[in-house]
Structure formats: structure tokens, C-alpha cells
Amino acid sequence: MLETRGLTAYYGDFQALYGIDTVIAPGETIAIIGANGAGKSSYLKAITGLLRAGPDSVRFEDRPIGALGAANILKLGIAMVPEGRRLFSSLTTEENLLIGCYGRNVPGIWSLDSVYALFPVLKARRAAPSHTLSGGEQQMAAIGRALMSNPRVLLCDEISLGLAPIMIRNIYQAMPRIKKNGTSIVLVEQDIAQAMKVADRVYCFQEGRVSLSGRPAELTREQVHLAYFGH
Amino acid sequence: MQGWVGTIIQGVLLGGLYAMFAAGLSLIFGIMRLVNLAHGDLIVLAAFAILALTTWLGLDPFLAALLAMPAMFAAGFALQHVLLNRTLGRDLLPPLLVTFGLSIIIQNGLLEAFTADSRRLRLGAIETASIELGGKLAIGVMPLLTLVSAIAVILLLNLLFYRTALGRAFRATSDDLEIAQLMGIDHRRIYAIAMGIAMVVATIAALYLGIRANFDPTIGPARLIYAFEAVIIGGLGSLWGTLAGGIIIGVAQTVGAKLNPEWQILAGHVAFLIVVVLRPRGLFPRALD
Numbered sequence: 001m002l003e004t005r006g007l008t009a010y011y012g013d014f015q016a017l018y019g020i021d022t023v024i025a026p027g028e029t030i031a032i033i034g035a036n037g038a039g040k041s042s043y044l045k046a047i048t049g050l051l052r053a054g055p056d057s058v059r060f061e062d063r064p065i066g067a068l069g070a071a072n073i074l075k076l077g078i079a080m081v082p083e084g085r086r087l088f089s090s091l092t093t094e095e096n097l098l099i100g101c102y103g104r105n106v107p108g109i110w111s112l113d114s115v116y117a118l119f120p121v122l123k124a125r126r127a128a129p130s131h132t133l134s135g136g137e138q139q140m141a142a143i144g145r146a147l148m149s150n151p152r153v154l155l156c157d158e159i160s161l162g163l164a165p166i167m168i169r170n171i172y173q174a175m176p177r178i179k180k181n182g183t184s185i186v187l188v189e190q191d192i193a194q195a196m197k198v199a200d201r202v203y204c205f206q207e208g209r210v211s212l213s214g215r216p217a218e219l220t221r222e223q224v225h226l227a228y229f230g231h
Numbered sequence: 232m233q234g235w236v237g238t239i240i241q242g243v244l245l246g247g248l249y250a251m252f253a254a255g256l257s258l259i260f261g262i263m264r265l266v267n268l269a270h271g272d273l274i275v276l277a278a279f280a281i282l283a284l285t286t287w288l289g290l291d292p293f294l295a296a297l298l299a300m301p302a303m304f305a306a307g308f309a310l311q312h313v314l315l316n317r318t319l320g321r322d323l324l325p326p327l328l329v330t331f332g333l334s335i336i337i338q339n340g341l342l343e344a345f346t347a348d349s350r351r352l353r354l355g356a357i358e359t360a361s362i363e364l365g366g367k368l369a370i371g372v373m374p375l376l377t378l379v380s381a382i383a384v385i386l387l388l389n390l391l392f393y394r395t396a397l398g399r400a401f402r403a404t405s406d407d408l409e410i411a412q413l414m415g416i417d418h419r420r421i422y423a424i425a426m427g428i429a430m431v432v433a434t435i436a437a438l439y440l441g442i443r444a445n446f447d448p449t450i451g452p453a454r455l456i457y458a459f460e461a462v463i464i465g466g467l468g469s470l471w472g473t474l475a476g477g478i479i480i481g482v483a484q485t486v487g488a489k490l491n492p493e494w495q496i497l498a499g500h501v502a503f504l505i506v507v508v509l510r511p512r513g514l515f516p517r518a519l520d
Contacts, residue, residue: 050409050412071414071415071416071417071418072415074415075415086407086410088402088403088406088407088410089406089407090402090405091399091402091403095399098399099399099400100414102396102399102400102416103415103417145414149415
């Protein structure tokens with residue numbers, strides 16, 4: 001469904017990705033793990049069009065989409081929950097959710113009501129300015145915002161970063177309900193244990209390359225350790 | 232005493248005109264951080280467009296302004312899409328240089344087309360009509376209409392900003408450009424629409440400018456200074472703040488003129504400096520909006 005072939009990405013002269021090959025099937029959850037600077041976020045940015053990618057290095061349903069801009073990628077049904085939440089600070093919670101379907105307003109199971117059912121705390125704080133939400137609430141709003149476009153693929157960048165363990169559990173509890181509708185999920189995580197628990201398959205990145213991939217059950221601790229740290 | 236009350240009322244009414252000059256500037260700065268040095272000249276351009284429609288087609292200036300609005304919207308949209316979008320980025324200098332150049336081009340283009348003669352939009356008796364408030368106080372119908380229009384314009388812009396999907400997209404783009412794109416917002420189109428709206432507001436400002444005072448192709452930059460001051464006094468990006476800023480400058484000017492006719496312009500600038508010294512972020516910075 002979503003595929004990268006020899007994906008490279010640059011920040012100016014700095015090369016962040018050196019030929020990444022990944023495949024994500026419909027309804028599949030994959031986890032991208034790796035240390036800081038391994039290229040995990042660059043990978044998501046290259047897919048979403050925030051970083052330039054070669055036209056043919058990203059394919060969605062067998063169409064090359066690497067040359068498309070971010071706004072057009074969303075319209076295809078690829079939505080992202082960005083690192084650090086990044087809610088729009090001058091918008092209320094509900095406005096942040098509503099803007100999620102600005103560029104792609106298609107019928108589907110996700111709407112204000114179903115997002116509020118998934119994260120009831122957001123309904124209670126619907127009129128609050130988004131910068132007054134707690135970190136966990138902001139993360140829920142950021143996930144809800146991405147869901148509002150009824151995406152076919154949901155990309156999540158470090159959704160557990162900086163949150164209390166109980167919040168992380170709450171947020172990960174929502175994942176099965178998101179998956180249930182056939183949505184593919186790509187989780188970028190530094191929290192290996194959390195990622196291995198929910199993912200169907202794992203890719204480990206190291207210095208801009210895929211150092212390991214496979215099903216969580218089939219990978220040994222040693223293999224993951226080596227692929228993660230490189231020694 | 233009544234003299235002073237009258238002076239302050241005149242100042243408030245004058246502030247309406249300055250607020251209208253400034254509203255478009257404030258809108259553009261708030262959404263895309265673009266300081267449009269050609270804004271004053273674009274207002275003058277709109278005034279000449281209204282003048283042309285009134286003289287060639289014999290229309291009433293209000294009707295002419297109504298006809299000019301869609302044309303100015305299209306011109307603003309195209310200007311942003313074709314030219315100004317290319318100048319936006321991390322560096323603040325390119326948009327300043329390009330809009331400065333645009334200002335010179337508009338002035339010279341208008342000089343070619345309309346000569347340097349001073350012009351005025353004619354509206355007949357209403358230009359000098361006034362309403363008696365009793366006790367020797369009277370206010371002009373046109374200045375009152377200007378202030379009412381300024382309030383209406385700012386009210387409508389606020390409704391657009393805070394009650395519509397387009398307004399949400401404006402605010403989101405202003406907050407975080409990168410994430411706005413992830414929401415499927417085409418920021419180039421959003422900017423072009425914003426410039427189009429700013430030009431519609433500029434056309435309304437041009438109507439009142441042309442009715443209340445003489446204009447010629449070179450007066451844009453002088454009007455722009457008051458607009459800038461109104462925007463900065465009010466707090467960058469806050470439209471109600473811009474109205475307050477316009478009124479402060481207007482009142483300072485009329486009070487200054489009352490004390491000594493030579494002090495009119497000076498008093499406005501001094502009021503601006505005092506506010507900037509006391510409240511460097513303006514009276515209503517956007518964070519509190």
C-alpha cells in the first residue's frame with residue numbers, strides 16, 4: 001500500500017537517509033525504532049512531503065508520490081501526528097480537531113463525535129485554548145486531529161515522548177480502535193518495548209539505513225540491541 | 232470644555248480612517264509576517280480605480296467602490312500568487328525590497344495614467360452634511376460613516392477569522408506553517424486569498440480617503456506611516472488593537488492641532504512613541520487576543 005524504495009533525504013548538504021526500503025500493507029501496524037538521529041523523523045517527513053524525496057522513492061497504491069507537496073499527500077489519505085504534538089496554539093481544542101479535515105473531508109468513521117468518544121477528556125475541554133491542555137491531552141488532540149481526515153495511513157512521530165506512563169498507556173489503548181477500521185499505522189518510537197507490543201512488524205534504523213526488520217516475536221534481544229546501537 | 236469634547240470626537244472619527252488604512256496591513260502581517268510597504272500605494276491605486284469608474288461610467292463613488300472590490304480582490308490574489316509568495320521565507324529582506332519596488336512602480340504607473348493632479352471623489356451634499364448633537368456640537372456624516380465602516384470591517388474580519396473554516400486555516404497557517412501543510416492547507420493559496428481580502432479592505436479605505444481628502448499618485452507612503460503606527464500601537468496581528476491604535480493617533484492629532492495647528496502631525500507621532508516606550512509589544516499583543 002505504502003512503499004519506499006531507496007528513499008534518500010537531505011537537510012541542505014546533510015544526508016539523513018541513505019536508501020530506505022520499507023513496505024506497509026493495508027491494516028498493518030509497523031514500528032520504526034532507532035536511536036536519536038537514526039533518521040526516523042526524516043523518514044516520516046520525506047513520506048509526508050515536508051522533506052524532498054525522489055519522485056519514485058515513495059509509492060502509494062502503486063503511484064509515485066515522492067514529488068508531491070505536503071498538502072497533496074494528506075489529500076491521498078496519509079496523515080501525520082507530528083513530534084512534539086504541535087497543536088495550533090491560537091485555536092481551541094475543537095478547532096484543532098476541525099482543521100484536521102480541512103484538506104481532506106471524506107466520509108468515514110472518524111468525526112468530532114467519534115474522536116470525542118475515543119478521548120472523552122477532549123470533549124470536556126473542547127472550548128479551551130489548546131496551549132492550556134496537559135501534555136497527554138495535547139497528544140490525544142494531535143492524534144484526533146490526524147484522525148479527522150479519515151486517513152488510510154496514520155504516521156505517528158514519538159507519541160509517547162515526554163508523557164507520564166499512565167498517559168502513554170491511555171494513548172496506546174486507543175491504537176486497536178484505530179486499527180480496527182483498516183487504517184495502517186506507522187509508529188516512530190524510541191520506547192522499544194511499547195513499539196514491539198503493538199506492532200505487526202518492526203524496522204530498526206541506524207544512521208539513516210535499515211539495520212534490521214522483522215516480526216517482533218521473531219527478533220531476539222541481542223539482534224535488536226545490535227541493530228539499535230550498532231555495537 | 233465643549234471645544235475639547237468636540238476635538239476628541241473628531242479625533243476618534245479620524246481614527247476610523249486610519250484604522251481602515253491599517254486593517255489590511257494588520258491582516259497581512261498577522262497571517263504571513265509580510266510587511267507590505269506598498270500598502271499605501273495600493274490604497275491610492277484603489278482610489279484611482281474608483282475615480283476612473285465614477286468619471287468614465289458616471290457612477291456614484293459607493294457603487295464604483297463596490298464594483299472595484301472584486302477587481303482589487305483579483306489583483307491582490309494575483310499579486311500574492313505570482314510575486315509575493317516567491318519572496319517569503321526565513322529572510323525578511325526580500326519581501327521588504329519587493330514591496331518597496333512595487334510602491335515605486337505603482338506611483339509611477341499612476342502618474343503616467345492620471346498625471347500628478349490632485350483628485351477627489353465627489354459625493355455631493357453629504358460630503359459636508361453634519362448631525363447636530365446639541366450644545367454647539369456637531370459631527371460630520373462622512374467622518375461618522377468612516378468610523379462605522381471601520382468597525383463593521385473589523386467586525387466582519389473577526390467573524391471570518393474566528394467563525395469560519397477559512398479563518399481557522401488563516402490562524403493555523405500563521406501559528407505553524409509546516410503543520411498547516413500537513414492538514415492539507417495550501418499556504419500559497421491561503422496567502423493569496425488573504426491578500427485579496429486585504430485589497431477589498433483597501434478599496435473601502437480608498438473610498439473614504441478619496442471622499443474626505445484630495446489624493447494624488449504620491450500620497451501613499453505618507454498614509455502608510457499612520458497605518459504602521461496604528462498596527463504597532465494596537466499590537467501586531469490584533470484587529471481590534473489596530474482600531475484602538477488608529478483612534479489613539481487620530482485623537483492625538485486633533486488634540487495636538489487644537490493646541491497648536493503646527494503640532495497636528497507631530498502629536499500623532501509622539502503618541503506613537505510614548506506607547507512604544509511604555510508597551511513595546513503594543514496595547515493588545517496577539518497572545519492575549
